[in-house]
Each structure stands twice: as C-alpha cells, then as structure tokens.
Amino acid sequence: MKKLRKAVFPVAGLGTRFLPATKAIPKEMLTVVDRPVIQYVVDEARDAGIEHFIFVTGRNKAVIEDHFDVQFELYNTLAERGKTDELARLQKLQPLPGQTSFTRQQVPLGLGHAVWCARDLVGDEPFALLLPDMIMQSERGCLREMVDLFDETGGNIIAVQECDPAETHKYGIVGRGADVHNGFEVTSMVEKPPRGTAESNLFLNGRYILQPEIFEVLSKHEKGAGNEIQLTDAMLKLQNEQTFYGYHYKGRTFDCGSPEGFVEANVAFALWRSDMNQSMKETIERLSREIKPV
Ligand code: G1P
Numbered sequence: 001m002k003k004l005r006k007a008v009f010p011v012a013g014l015g016t017r018f019l020p021a022t023k024a025i026p027k028e029m030l031t032v033v034d035r036p037v038i039q040y041v042v043d044e045a046r047d048a049g050i051e052h053f054i055f056v057t058g059r060n061k062a063v064i065e066d067h068f069d070v071q072f073e074l075y076n077t078l079a080e081r082g083k084t085d086e087l088a089r090l091q092k093l094q095p096l097p098g099q100t101s102f103t104r105q106q107v108p109l110g111l112g113h114a115v116w117c118a119r120d121l122v123g124d125e126p127f128a129l130l131l132p133d134m135i136m137q138s139e140r141g142c143l144r145e146m147v148d149l150f151d152e153t154g155g156n157i158i159a160v161q162e163c164d165p166a167e168t169h170k171y172g173i174v175g176r177g178a179d180v181h182n183g184f185e186v187t188s189m190v191e192k193p194p195r196g197t198a199e200s201n202l203f204l205n206g207r208y209i210l211q212p213e214i215f216e217v218l219s220k221h222e223k224g225a226g227n228e229i230q231l232t233d234a235m236l237k238l239q240n241e242q243t244f245y246g247y248h249y250k251g252r253t254f255d256c257g258s259p260e261g262f263v264e265a266n267v268a269f270a271l272w273r274s275d276m277n278q279s280m281k282e283t284i285e286r287l288s289r290e291i292k293p294v
Contacts (some may be wrong), residue, residue: 003153004147005052005210006121007128010114011038012058012105017258026061030262031099033269033276038064040135043093045131049142050128054101054121054225056114068100109221110228115210116218122210126150129231135265137272138251140209146247149183150209154236155243158186160206161253169195169234172232174246183254184242191232194226202246204232205253214238 015027022030028038035043041285042053055064071090078087105114114128128143136142146157160174175188189198208231215233222232235244254265270280 002129004150005050006054007050007052007143008054008056008113008115008118008122008131008167009038009041009045009128009132010056010105011064011132012056012078012108012114013257014058014131015110018262024060024200025251026064027257028061028253029063029067030256032254032256032262032265033036033273036067037135037262037265038067038132042068042134044088044136044143045128045130045226046139046149047141048128050143051194052099052101053101054118054127056105056117057102058105058108065102068095078167092202110216110223110226110230112229112231112234113208113221114225114237115231116215116229119212119215119219122212122215126209126211129208130211133255134206134253135256136205136249136251137251140251142249142253143209143246144203144250145182145249146207146209149181149245149247150180153172153183153243153245155245156211156214156238157209157245157247158189158235159205159247159249160202161205161249162201164202165198165201165281168193168198168201168203173198173200173201174202174204176202178247180245182246183245186239186246189232189236189239189244191230202248205249207249208235210235211238211242213242235267 010026015022018027029036030042057064075087103117103121105117142159146159151156164170169192172189172191173193174186177185177187214234217237221229224233230268252268255261256265270276
C-alpha cells in the first residue's frame, strides 16, 4: 500500500458571499483570530503527516503562494529585534523548499474539475483532499483520525458528520453500513439530494482520502447537480471498483464559506485559546446585553 504523502487544496472559488471583503483578497486569506483560513487546513494536513501541499488556484489568488513562501525581510527583522517566539512560530508553519505546488483551475466547472486539475501533481498515489471552507476544532485533527483508519483499511476514506435533517439538500449525503475499525462501510453517496429524499443526515464535511483512479473517472467530465462536475458522482462511480469507508468526525466544524459560519469560527477559536477565553466570554455576554439589531 502506498503511503499518503500529498494533499490537495481547491482554492479557486470566487468568494462572492464575502464581497466586498473578497474584492482583492482571496476568501481563503480571511483571518480566523490570527491565522488565515487556509492556514488552518494546511496545518491540519501537516499534523496528519502530509509532506506535499498542492493548491488548485485561480486568478487573484497569488497571495496564497506568497503566504506559504519564506519572507526573508520579515524573518530577519524579527531576529534582529529579538522576537524569537514570533519567529519560531512562523518557521514552524513554513513549508520546506519543494513542498508546495500550485496549478490553476482556469474554468469554474465544479469541485470534481478542480480535483482533476491536480492529477499530474498527485501522480499515481493516494492523496488527501481538504476543502478549505471547512475548518475544524478538536484535539486530534479530522485528517489525522482518517489516516489511522486508512492505515488499517487502505481504499478511500470520506469524513462525515451529522447535519440538521432539513439541510441535507446542501451537501453530499452518505449512507452508513457496517462498522469497520474506527469507521464504517459507505453504502451510498448522493450530491445535494432534493429535499426529503436523503437516506441519512450524514454529510460529507470536506475531508477525503482518495485513490488516484478517481482521476480517470473525473477525466470523463460528466456533469451533475448544479450542472457542475461533481466529485461525489465520481466517487460513486469509483465505488463500483473500490471500497469507500466513512469516518464519523466528532469535533466541531465551521463552514467558513458563509459569513455566519466564518464569524462563528472566529468566536469558537478565540474561546479555544486559554489567553482569550475569559475576556471573550465577558465580551460576548456584555455585547449581547447591550446590542439590539438595527
Ligand atoms: C462540496 C461537496 C459536498 C460537501 C460540501 C462540504 O459542496 O460537493 O459534497 O458536502 O462541499 O462543504 P459545495 O460546498 O462546494 O457546494
């Protein structure tokens, strides 16, 4: 079984729900407390043992590449000023030379198409896929837990969580079969099932470990829900030949693709920090008392 070394991050989306904030800044660079959203996802991948980070980008996303590059002037200035803690923190997060790759999606044809754009960079080995809109909070990262399952089973692993049954039409929905290790066998996958038709409320939360044969399926460029090339449809096809296991993630997930989820993530990550927890609680309480909606 080939080792999992690479992760793909599709970051080509326009971020229209965040205008005007995203006019000149990619949505993945908006900050949750003091880290850009994309940094959370890359850190989760690194913590899971990933060694190569592949970004599928688009126009106006160059700053993401800069963010993961060395900043000599900044590092030197921090060193000269004796700001060793800040410097060490930055260096810990710094990918090594040759550990990042970037390619452009060029046309917005959907998630399946974005993943397909990474085919040559991934090559013939399994890879992780992390959707940067979803950031997660737990002691052990979601991908780390999935890697544990993958080490036991191989195959393809998809992470799921429970959603409000009234919201199933917004996500990819998964059917649950027999338990396997710390996961389960996947019986079905449907992308954005029409209201009232979902088989469960287990939704794909944006973390995947996939085998490279997915690229062959995606190369057919078949369109699905929303007239887009859907990854879920390709996974369903691949399921005819390969096994898919589900991992039920029990941590907190924030959908930073919507302003509400993004603000919630900021509150949650501030509360999670021991140096901010108390003051944040007091601030939230005071502001909720004082502020009435306009
Ligand atoms: C994508 C996937 C969907 C998944 C969701 C999680 O949908 O296609 O299966 O549940 O991400 O955020 P999108 O949010 O791009 O519509």
